[in-house]
Amino acid sequence: MQTVPLDKKRHQRKRFDCGVEALNNYLKLMANQHASKDNSRTYVLEDPKDESIIAGFYTLAMVTVDLSVLPEHLQNRHYSNHTAGLIARLAVNKRYTKRGIGSWLLVDALKKLLVASDMVGFPMVVVDAKEGVSSFYEQFGFQPFYEEKERLFMPVADIRTSFGNGIKNIH
Numbered sequence: 001m002q003t004v005p006l007d008k009k010r011h012q013r014k015r016f017d018c019g020v021e022a023l024n025n026y027l028k029l030m031a032n033q034h035a036s037k038d039n040s041r042t043y044v045l046e047d048p049k050d051e052s053i054i055a056g057f058y059t060l061a062m063v064t065v066d067l068s069v070l071p072e073h074l075q076n077r078h079y080s081n082h083t084a085g086l087i088a089r090l091a092v093n094k095r096y097t098k099r100g101i102g103s104w105l106l107v108d109a110l111k112k113l114l115v116a117s118d119m120v121g122f123p124m125v126v127v128d129a130k131e132g133v134s135s136f137y138e139q140f141g142f143q144p145f146y147e148e149k150e151r152l153f154m155p156v157a158d159i160r161t162s163f164g165n166g167i168k169n170i171h
Contacts, residue, residue, distance in 0.1 A: 003043035003108050006057065008032045011044055016054045018091035020130055026089055027057055034059075040088060043112070045105060047096075056092040056101045058109045060085065060116075063126055065153070084153065085113035087127040106140060110159050117156045126153045 006013075006027075013028045031042040040061035047053035063086040087109050092101045113125050127137050129150045138144075141162065142152035 001045060001048075001104060003045050003058075003105070006031050006035065006042040006044050010052060011046070011054050012052045013054065016057070016091075017094050018056075019094050020091065023089055023091040023130070026059070027054070027091070031057075031059060034061075042089075043108070045101065045108075054093060055096040056090075056105050058090040058105050059088040060109060060112060061088050062086060062122070065124065065126065083122045084124045084126045085116060085122055085156075087113070087125065090127075102136065103140075106137070111163070114156065114159050114163065122156065124153050124155050125159065126151060 013031075016027050017024055027042070031040075034040040035042060040059050042057055042059045044057045045055045047055050063084050064082045065084045087106070090102065090105055090109065092105070110125065116122075127142060129137055129152060131150060134142075134144060134150055134152060137152050140154075141158055142154045145151045145153060
């Protein structure tokens, strides 16, 4: 499996349905606009039998972080850096659920963000979880911000450790 950048000419965005209208609409209406303005990048996992069908997607961006909502040891360590990689959206087409695709997409997104952090440097990854799915991210080591339970973070150092200080054999 491999993700590729969303291509509005190749991928059938209107056929995607994850069951969350806001995510469906983002993919159909906003993802390409955001990419063209360099606000974010959306990656899709294509159906291996028909590359025009999107099995799942995620969107990556950068975000500023209020350090005061982090645990004190992270506030002290990253006092001069307020940026983080952001997994802004992650969704799986309902036709492809119960296949581990959500987990695979998350690992793929973390892999890309780890590479980005190695190049430009940012200390953590943030995810904006939709209501009721925080536990999905927590099982991978994400922790909720103190006051925003649906916004979670993971230090890049923890991601690097999880991948054994390398990304070659993640998948």
